[in-house]
Amino acid sequence: MALEIKRKEGESASAFLYRFTKKMQQTGILKESKKRRYVKRNINKNKRREAAIYRDDKKKEVIKARKMGLM
Secondary structure, eight states, X not given: OOXXXXXXXXXXXXXXXHHHHHHXXXXXXXXXXXXXXXXXXXOOHXXXXXXXHHHHHHHHHHHHHHXXXXX
């Protein structure tokens, strides 16, 4: 995506900057670049499985503690 904005004759720097920022927001270039800034790595299958087991165990501990009146 390319955005080309030229300064109009007699246009002040602040007016040009305002017009430029408005165009940037409308095109969505800035939003897209921020989204691509950090790439989230995929977690392998074993890590996901271990995390799910851990969450399940913790959930069971909380339920047990609530039944015993500890929470």
